Amino acid sequence: MTENNGQFAIETFSLTKIFADWWGRSRVVAVDNLNLKVRNNQVFGLLGPNGSGKTTILKMLLGLLHPTRGRAVVLGGDGKDPKISAQIGFLPEESYLYSYLNARETLDFYGSLFGLNSRVRKSRIDALLDMVGLAGMANRPIGTFSKGMARRIGLAQALINDPKLLILDEPTSGLDPIGTRQIKDLIVELARRGKTILLSSHLLADAEEVCDRVAILYGGLVQREGSVEELLERKDKTQITTNILTDRAMEQIRRIVEKDGGEFEVKPPMQKLESFFIDIVRQAQQAKRPTSGAMNRLEATDAERAAAMSNVLDKLVAAKIEPSEKTEQAEVETVKIRPDDDILGKLTQEPQQITEPVVREKKPETPELPPQQDGIKKDLLNELVKPKGFTERIKKKDKKTEEKKNE
Amino acid sequence: MSRVWAVAKNSFVSAMRMKTAIVFMLLLIILLPILSITSTGDGTIKGRIQSFISYGLGLTGFLLSILTIIVSCYTLSSDIKHKQIYTVVTKPIRRFELILGKTLGVVLLDTLLLLVFSSIIYALTLQMPRLTKTKGDELVRLNNEFFTARASLKPDIDEQVIETKAQKSYKELQRSGQLNDSRSKQAVMQELKDIARYSMHSAEPGGMVIWEFKNVKPFDSNDNIFVRFKFEASRIPPDKNIYGVWYVGDYRQIKYGQEKMKTPIYAAPRKDVVKTVQEFQVPANAVAADGYLAVVFYNEPMNDSTIIFPQEDGFEVLYRAGNFGLNFVRATLIIFARLVFFAALGVSLSTWLGFPVAVMCSLAVFFTGVINGFIIGSFAYLGENVSLFYKYAVEPMIWLLPKFDQGCNISKYIIDAKLIGTAFFAVTIAGLAVKSAILLVAGFIIFARREIAKVIV
Ligand SMILES: Nc1ncnc2c1ncn2[C@@H]1O[C@H](COP(=O)(O)OP(=O)(O)O)[C@@H](O)[C@H]1O
Ligand SMILES: [Mg+2]
Numbered sequence: 001m002t003e004n005n006g007q008f009a010i011e012t013f014s015l016t017k018i019f020a021d022w023w024g025r026s027r028v029v030a031v032d033n034l035n036l037k038v039r040n041n042q043v044f045g046l047l048g049p050n051g052s053g054k055t056t057i058l059k060m061l062l063g064l065l066h067p068t069r070g071r072a073v074v075l076g077g078d079g080k081d082p083k084i085s086a087q088i089g090f091l092p093e094e095s096y097l098y099s100y101l102n103a104r105e106t107l108d109f110y111g112s113l114f115g116l117n118s119r120v121r122k123s124r125i126d127a128l129l130d131m132v133g134l135a136g137m138a139n140r141p142i143g144t145f146s147k148g149m150a151r152r153i154g155l156a157q158a159l160i161n162d163p164k165l166l167i168l169d170e171p172t173s174g175l176d177p178i179g180t181r182q183i184k185d186l187i188v189e190l191a192r193r194g195k196t197i198l199l200s201s202h203l204l205a206d207a208e209e210v211c212d213r214v215a216i217l218y219g220g221l222v223q224r225e226g227s228v229e230e231l232l233e234r235k236d237k238t239q240i241t242t243n244i245l246t247d248r249a250m251e252q253i254r255r256i257v258e259k260d261g262g263e264f265e266v267k268p269p270m271q272k273l274e275s276f277f278i279d280i281v282r283q284a285q286q287a288k289r290p291t292s293g294a295m296n297r298l299e300a301t302d303a304e305r306a307a308a309m310s311n312v313l314d315k316l317v318a319a320k321i322e323p324s325e326k327t328e329q330a331e332v333e334t335v336k337i338r339p340d341d342d343i344l345g346k347l348t349q350e351p352q353q354i355t356e357p358v359v360r361e362k363k364p365e366t367p368e369l370p371p372q373q374d375g376i377k378k379d380l381l382n383e384l385v386k387p388k389g390f391t392e393r394i395k396k397k398d399k400k401t402e403e404k405k406n407e
Numbered sequence: 408m409s410r411v412w413a414v415a416k417n418s419f420v421s422a423m424r425m426k427t428a429i430v431f432m433l434l435l436i437i438l439l440p441i442l443s444i445t446s447t448g449d450g451t452i453k454g455r456i457q458s459f460i461s462y463g464l465g466l467t468g469f470l471l472s473i474l475t476i477i478v479s480c481y482t483l484s485s486d487i488k489h490k491q492i493y494t495v496v497t498k499p500i501r502r503f504e505l506i507l508g509k510t511l512g513v514v515l516l517d518t519l520l521l522l523v524f525s526s527i528i529y530a531l532t533l534q535m536p537r538l539t540k541t542k543g544d545e546l547v548r549l550n551n552e553f554f555t556a557r558a559s560l561k562p563d564i565d566e567q568v569i570e571t572k573a574q575k576s577y578k579e580l581q582r583s584g585q586l587n588d589s590r591s592k593q594a595v596m597q598e599l600k601d602i603a604r605y606s607m608h609s610a611e612p613g614g615m616v617i618w619e620f621k622n623v624k625p626f627d628s629n630d631n632i633f634v635r636f637k638f639e640a641s642r643i644p645p646d647k648n649i650y651g652v653w654y655v656g657d658y659r660q661i662k663y664g665q666e667k668m669k670t671p672i673y674a675a676p677r678k679d680v681v682k683t684v685q686e687f688q689v690p691a692n693a694v695a696a697d698g699y700l701a702v703v704f705y706n707e708p709m710n711d712s713t714i715i716f717p718q719e720d721g722f723e724v725l726y727r728a729g730n731f732g733l734n735f736v737r738a739t740l741i742i743f744a745r746l747v748f749f750a751a752l753g754v755s756l757s758t759w760l761g762f763p764v765a766v767m768c769s770l771a772v773f774f775t776g777v778i779n780g781f782i783i784g785s786f787a788y789l790g791e792n793v794s795l796f797y798k799y800a801v802e803p804m805i806w807l808l809p810k811f812d813q814g815c816n817i818s819k820y821i822i823d824a825k826l827i828g829t830a831f832f833a834v835t836i837a838g839l840a841v842k843s844a845i846l847l848v849a850g851f852i853i854f855a856r857r858e859i860a861k862v863i864v
Contacts, residue, residue, distance in 0.1 A: 100424045
């Protein structure tokens, strides 16, 4: 590590990536002039909607993609240099593993790529398998694992060299709530031990919990960067957080505030990063900032999707609301980024009237921004609206959740 | 190195768990014993064994080549396609180590399979005479003509000598004024060269033809050496029989008039029918200590006819220079070197091509190897017009292609019990090694520059 870079684990200088097709046409600016600085022992979150360039940044840091312009310094050197990569742990977007190897063989393979001797490998593999909760499945081929289980192996793989810098691309994707919780705890614990962590995510609650600092990307450009507190601090408001107060205490506070000429509002603490994130994205969209991601067309698609979903749900649970009404409502709301509160509300409430547990699973557990799918096709939507297709999907999902429970 | 080994092991395991490898193995395991029973050849036991070896080695070489091509093209391109490579190249392994590891994995697979199948073929070949209860004369013949490795000596025509001879006669003609202007010098020289060549292998009545060889190394001086010949005569007697005396031994002893003969010179007076292949044996101790051997044919004057040995198949000396086992091992090693070549080719191509295209290219190389002689011939023909381009662009490319036909047809050596000479063996192996190395280095360079995560659609 060179001295002058000592304080930054990652530093990029006008890092830019433009994808061009074979003829050099149809350029996609995936990352635009990125100047990222990640300090040692920081947990840094790259946030942004799908297609905002998060993965592309990580790939450039690791030398999987070559920057069109600019450069990246990782741990004071080039991410491709074996001396540097020996200190990096990387979990890709999806756990790309060899399906024919079992869990132990997989970790053994990655361990030997680090040149670890077999004794060290064995003890680390045991510890890691235990940590990710797959010790009992060490001899099952990875191909038979569920997505979440494979993800856990992917994470174990990223930790086998006891890395100094951990680069995690959407670490919680595909994980069940317990796995998600474990990863978050793990990140906090690793940070406490002095590791640097760069993670990308669109799951804001996750990022908010673990990150010291975040950058919000849109269309390959950093829209806002700062520490989580810094970003969420509102200059015109003061927040007082206490334990639950008695009515009497509350009344007293109100009187004090009103005497001072301030406004008083009482509500339980809420997710904040989420609303902040949506704000940023909306601003960027209103500024007609180009994105190669899926956002532009998503407003309509998203609302339609929500409508379609509730439509099918309605049919499924034989609710009284007319489907046509729903569609209309949805169309009215297309300008909004967030799906119509009404529809969402119904979506999340209706299951409670239903006896079947199937649908309860549909209730979004994280209030994440719904535009998740890249450009859903119209006919696919129509397919969705057909009750049969949807029932099947629900059934599948149900099976999956059952599997997970069984695990 | 441990990293190369880790990659090699992984790619070996992947290939072993790939169904193609199993299918190919089953195919060979079933087909080889069947071949050993069903091969008939010309009906004799020797013919049966020859046709078994021919099909067995041919099939093994062919199937393993195809398997190698498929596996080597698959192992890297599948990692790239299914993105497992992301977690591999981001580890402290250099890209050339990855390429090397992938190739080594395929080579490991080849080693294992070739070892198994060549052993099966070898064992079955040795068993075949026993199973058919061959005995007596046939067994002796089999041992002399099949379970052996004979070196072959053919007259090596020295173009230099012929050229000077022709030049000399040309000057003679010039001096005596026998040249007429209607023919070009080139045409006359060509004719004179033909005459010179012809005269070296022909004997007038009372004349001699002499063949001299160096570096003759019989396996055992108690063996025999075999002189095989065929001649034509300018005047064929009614019974078609020509009389002559053959002398085999160190001719220098006569030429330079040594006091005492160190090695015997054998004389064999014979009477042979024209235009048919004849063979006789003399003890191998006729060969001088330094490997010199001369064979002389003396044309009896009473024949009153000029005897001509055709250039193609007029004369050959065969002698046992090795044993069957060693020859078989050499043949197997040459097949192995070819498989290594294909492993390097497949991996090298898949550093920049997807699986289907890489397989297509490798198969194309394989089949051009099978008809290499034909290709070189046709290019040489074209090449006359574009000689510079041919010399510096086409020729090196053709050189890079492997050769399986003509002199490089390995199973032909085993079938004919012909020794795979040390020099030929070494040159073939080294050539393939150099070609593989060139392909791998090209692969290193391409792969080191490649943007791994770039999606090629
Ligand atoms: N190999 C590629 N070729 C062309 N475009 C690409 C490639 N990889 C990513 N992109 C584009 O770059 C943009 C950013 O993608 P990515 O970094 O994967 O986004 P995310 O933030 O979801 O990880 C997207 O518009 C995507 O379509
Ligand atoms: Mg991504």
